[in-house]
Amino acid sequence: MSDLPEVLVFGSPLRPRQSVPRAPRTLLALLLAALLPLGALAAPAHAAEPGGGSWTVRQPGAARDGVSAEVRVDAVDGTVTLAARRGGVTVLEPAPVGIVTDTADLTSNLRLGSRASRQVSERYTMTTGKQLRRTVRMTETRFSFSGTDGARLDLLVRVADDGIAYRYVLPGGGSDKSGDVTVEREASAFQLPASARAWLAPYTPNYERVYAPATAAGAADGTYGYPSLFRVGDTYALLTEADVDGRYAAGRLVHEQGGGRYAVELADDTVTSAGPLATPWRTAVIGSLAGVTESTLVDDLAPASRIADTSWIRPGPVAWSWLDGFAAAQRSLAAQQRYVDYSAAHGWPYTLVDDGWKTTDWMPELIDYARKRGVRVLLWAHYTDLDTAAERAEFLPRVKKWGAAGLKIDFMDSDSQERFRWYDDVLRDTARHELLVNFHGATLPKGIQRTWPHVMTLEAVYGAEQGNVPAAGITTLPFTRNVVGSMDYTPMAFQFGTRTVSDAAELALSVVYESGFQNYAGSVRAYRDRPELERFLEQVPTVWDETRLLSGQPGQGAAFARRQGDRWFLGSVSSGAAGTQGVPLDFLGGGRWLVEVVRDGDDGLVRERRTVTARDTLSVPTAEHGGFAGIVCRAAPGRDGCDRPVSRLPLTSLTVEPARTDVDAGTSVDVVGRFAVEEFGPAEDVSLTVRAPEGWAVTGDDPHAGRLPAGRDLKGDWTVSVPQDAEYGGRDLVVTAKYRSPEGKGARKLQVERTVRVFVSPPGVDHVSDLPFAAESNGWGPVERDRSNGERDAADGGTLNIRGTGYDKGLGVHAASEVVVELDGSYRRFTAEVGVDDEVGGKGGVAFEVLADGRVLATTGVLTGTDPARRIDVDVTGAERLTLRVTDGGDGVDSDHADWAGARLLT
Known part of the structure; x- marks a missing residue:
């Protein structure tokens, strides 16, 4: 949340101000300039108004269909409600506002002491997003209330052309007189008309659920995540929150079927912060579908950038290998060099190495290899690698010294105040080391990319790595999740999962979805099988000067035009039958333009060129669940395409x-x-x-x-x-x-x-991994010979490693596991080093057993991922059959990757 640049007004009512002369630099003007941010002067304050009443907040000179908010105080019980209108349409019906602390119930018996209005005007520049240069114009009214026993509450209401937002400001001084404020709950809610159309996703702290259509009243009982989209007539309202940091917890919406109320519930039972406390903005983006989709309101409400020099922050496309081999690919230097080579060949600036690399020792070598090819490396980290100051002080300088460009940080999975305090710390520290950040398993963007511009993207989406995102879900995301900030959907994973949209529609996601890092998830083979896709991805940027929604409806389709410099990029994706899509080109300037369209053809992607003007409609044949991508540039004599040169290596x-x-x-x-x-x-x-x-x-x-x-x-x-x-x-x-x-x-x-x-x-030794198995079973994937267990496929493990020691020979298994080999009385001893493989990062817990002809020769007890290897050396003289068994350590089978390292039989 912001550092409260606004003037905080508590206590007695303010007297109306006398008119201020326009002469420059009067003493009063100097005082006002010091108090009010960005030169915004407060309108006259209004004295206390007894009893109930209602007040409207709107932009000066607002259009007939402009957005307004109405605050009403009930004359009987002193409750306060807030409603919102767009023109003559009530979009949000009156819903309660108020808050309960450990010392006061500020949800009723409230009396308005004063109100004051001001204009908020700002300009700022982003490093990511749908529009890099932003202009903010809002009207803010501060309603200062007093409650029972003189408790104080300020309600700040802001209205912009694209929506409304409100927050509470509380003075310090809790029950312990420390100056802290403890919030027990908010009364905040949004009231939609019962019949309003809705697109909702069940809440989880990582926001990885599919949006589904409903009505405001008909949606099932439950908790729903931000942002939630509603349609009232021709007006849309996207509900979310903005400016959340470690002084508060994030929220979600709670709904009971049969009504249109969506109440705000905090992630924590209580929230304690130093006063004065400004809560997050309860936000409703309101307007036409295009207005909502193109809105920057969430960022506009966030605090300004805390990084003065952003010259080191460079968005761009990323080659991501996870869906082409999972952890096995991350543990392979050759596989990662292959992706570096692909990035260097196609002008992509980054390659991301995901979970698994920390069990290797070649990362500095890979980063140097990439640097010589003009590519920078991003590294995955679990948030627990960075959850203490000591860990950050060790980890961040180390990877920075290697030359890493940034981090993908994963598995936060919480909206609690504690986790937001961690976000504050890790963002401060990564910025200090000039490391770019991509958050996965994360909260939703709430203005974070304005405040911390080195945050390139966040997941918070049911994305492509799920492998089965329905076309209707894909076409809902542009109007919901992606409105509020960069979304790491990881498109282009042609080799993975169930295909639900056509190749051209998948390519279009590079434009339809906005993300500062576009982590493209295809395999090198999948890209090379689609040369027109490769060519387009070499050209398409990841940040934009301007964004236009051309057509679409949630769940049905979305067509966008996004501009960088003097070129427009088109992207369209649909859910439904094949047909011909018409896209208006009235966003173009005068004169003639060259359009290159990449669409689905009978034998793969095809590229078509045509010359158009702003008066034309672009018609493109599309496949079932299809779409297209395109580039638009000025037509000129001799120009036959819109491509720019790409710096590449072979x-x-x-x-x-x-x-x-x-x-x-x-x-x-x-x-x-x-x-x-x-x-x-x-x-x-x-x-x-x-x-x-x-x-x-x-x-x-x-x-x-x-x-x-x-x-x-x-x-x-x-x-x-x-x-x-x-x-x-x-x-x-x-x-x-x-x-x-x-x-x-x-x-x-x-x-x-x-x-x-x-x-x-050595002579006289047979390794068990070289012998045939009489029988085998394994808890996850096949038993691996001379490799760790890895994932589900054969030969997808890495080097056998136990507490940093690597082994060339052995078996990689997963509890519960059993391997049987025939000995025929030919051997005298069996030896092995056993333990949990390092690939699970210190997790797991297993027990090893060695049996000869059904007789137990050795057991280890439970070994965990933090234990050193245990040596087994037993006599098998005369035995006919050897059984090697691994059992669960009593805590479930999660991460139970076990190694029979160096397992061998001596004659």
Whole structure:
């Protein structure tokens, strides 16, 4: 919440002011300028008014369909209500306002002491959003009330062209006389006409629920999240809140079926803050559907930026690999380098590495690799990594020293005052280290991106990572969740989940949805299969100078035009049958314009060009649940497209075979390396080499190419001999490709490496991971050989790691698990190092059991993710069958990823 720039008026009524001369710099003018923000002068205050009454707050010179608020005091019981109108239509019927503290009930028996009005006028610039430069004009009236025993309450009501908002201001001095204020509840509510159409999402603290249509009265009993959208005639009202920080808790709406009242309920039973306390703004964005959708009211109500120099804050598209391999992809340096290479090839400035990277040791290497290619790396973090000052003091400087650009912080999952205090702390500290922020598992934007402009986006949405967002849900979000701030929906996940809209409609989400970071969730293969999509995503920005809603209805469709500089970008998505969509172009200026449309064709996405004027309507054939994307630029002689040049590097790949192998001392390994230029060649001065451990011999030529065009590759073949006296264990053979790009930013020599992991086995030892299983069962996905359990798919785990120690051989399992191998009496001992794998981040709890022919030979008791590895060494002489079992540690099976590290049988 703001730092209360407004003048706080308590106590006795104010006398009406005498008229002030317009002569410059009178003493009174200087005093007023010091007291009132942005030079806004208060209108004359009105003295106490006995009994009941009603007062209207509106903008000066408001249009006939302008927005107004009416405050009414009941003459009998002293209750206060607030209503809102747009022109002659009552949008919000009278609903109670008031608040209860631990010392006073300020919901009734209220007497108006004074009221004063002023104009609020501001200009500010955003780093993200639907409109970068903003102008604020509001009328604010302060109603100063006294209650029983002289308790004081100020009600501030603001009216703008696009809605109304109100908040309470309370003086300090609670029951403990400390100056603190303890709020027990608000009486605040919004009263909609019973028949009003509604689009509502059930409340959860991460706001990850689908919006569904209803009526204001017909919606089921329950709690609903902000923002909630209602339609009254031709007018829409979007209910939400603004300016929430650690001095308060966030709220939600509680509804009882049969009526149109939506009452405000706080996330905490009580809220305590230092006085004077200004609560969040209870906000209703009101207007036509276009007016509501284009509104910036939530940001307009928020405090000004707390970052003076924002030059380091740069929004942009992000390559996000999570939905192309989940945690396994995050633990793979090669996979993350692949996404860096893709970003560098298409001019994207960022790559995001999600949950899983913290079990690796290569992050500084990846960040350096990306930096040399003009790409910056964003890192995922669990909020508990940063929930204390000591943790932030260690973590933030460390990742900043590596060169990370910012953080995706996840799993806050709370709207409590305590969590908002954490938001205050982490935003202050990340800003100090110039780290950009993306919040997932987070609260809703409530003006946070104005106050903290390094917040690029927030999730707070049932997004693409759910894998099954219905088309009706997709087409409701532009009019609900995305109105109030950047929304990290993570579009373009073609390789994941159930497709509910067409390819062109999915592409259109890059325009329809606003997000400072657009975390594109596709796989490299999915992008390359759609070249017109790749081309469009190279051009589309993530921040906008101007936004226009062209057409649409919640749940049915949405078509937007958004401008950056002198180009407009079009995006349309629909829910329904195939047809032809007409989009008016009257937002364009005079003259002729070139439009390039990307739409669904019979064999994939197609691009079409046409020349238009502002008088035309653009007609585009659309598929079922389809849409289109487009770019509009000024037509000019010789211009055949709207694309701008893209700074890019060649998209390359380096593969090696085998990726890993087991050998005996005194034998050899054949290694093949292949460097390919996939797109945007050529690569120049290309070479391939292999590096082996000291004492290992390498034979074969190191190939070189002076120029390697797109579609060509360079191959190297080597034989690596393992010495007779080689130490047992894992070793790396490193294949290195070096090359240059003709493009300016890649003029330096670039390098990429891939490893062949070679495990030298000792004689007389068989590793369990190399033997056939007589039987197996696993609690999550398959049993993994020489990998951690990972996720549900085979071979999606990482290196076996227990408390920072890696193991080349072993089994990765998940409780409850059982692996059976036949011994046939051939072995004498079984040994292993067992524990919970580091990939679960210190969570989990399991117990290990070793059985031979049904007889228990060893048990570990419960081991957790914080315990070191436990060694098992048992005699299996004469045993026919070995059973390795992992059971739940008694706290459920969540995160029970268990490792039989180095599990082996000795003859």
